[in-house]
Amino acid sequence: MTCQPSSLTTFSDxxxxAVAPTYQEILRHPFITGLVDGTLPREAFRHFVVQDSHYLRDYARALAVCAARAPDEEVTRAFAGDAVGAIAAEREMHAAFMADLGGSAEEAAAQPVGPTTRAYTSYVLATVYGGSFLDGLAAVLPCYWIYARVGADLLARSSPDPLYRRWIAAYGNEEFQETVRRVVALADRLGAEATEGQRARAAEHFRATARYEWMFWDAAWRRESWPL
Structure with missing residues (x-):
């Protein structure tokens, strides 16, 4: 699929x-439905929190690379702030979740990085370092955008479990939604300036990391570990 901007369709549209079917599968995944109805096993959520802590450290590095390669100072400041925010989330929100789950941030840090987490972060880092700025933006965008969509959807439905309600509120709140709108608008601006080939390459990175988003939740649901 070629993502060409026009008067009727933006690059982000x-x-x-292209990833709408993937997003629908995410909403139907038992990890997500379990958050909403409160049936998600605590061990699956704990696995998610541990792996998300690992993920966010590398994701923050990817955002810092985006900041360094940004086309202007405003975008540099925005991505640098997002990188700091990712580290803050890893240190504060996940530490609080681990405490509620009877663990600690130190315990989470000592757990091995899982196969899907390693694959996802390696792909993102390789893309932000080795591709164009638009490639890197497309690779980091699903983590922003899919979490915002999932958060908004789940916020409307809430959860009977107070722990899961806190997680939902973190991504469904208006402050996070505004951050995501800013990044999507940047993608539209740069997409409009790019060639058809550049847009197609960026779109492929976007589709790949959107799939990794589904895989990340699925890995938590299965409590994935290395086979050997």
Whole structure:
């Protein structure tokens, strides 16, 4: 699928249309439905929190690279702030979740990085370092955008479990939604300036990391570990 900007369709419209089936599968995944109805096993959520702590450390590095390669100072400041925010989330929110789950941030840090987490972060880091700025932006965008969509959807439905309600509120709140709108608008601006080939390459990175988002939740649901 070629994502061409036009008077009727923006670059981001094409990106989202391409991953809409993946997003629907995310909403139907038992990890997500379990958050909403409160049936998600605590061990699955604990696995998610541990792996998300690992993920966010590398994701923050990827955002810092985006900041360094940004086309202007405003975008540099924005991505640098997002990188700091990712580290803050890893240190504060996840530490609080681990405490509620009877563990600690130190315990989470000592757990091995899982196969899906390693694959996802390696792909993102390789893309932000080795591709164009638009490639890197497309690779980091699903983590922003899919979490915002999932958060908004789950916020409307809430959860009977107070722990899961806190997680939902973190991504469904308006402050996070505004951050995501800013990044999507940047993708539209740069997509409009890019060639058809550049847009197509960026779209492929976007589709790949959107799939990794589904895989990340699935790995938590299965409590994935290395086979050997």
């Amino acid at each position: 094409g990106l989202w249309d």
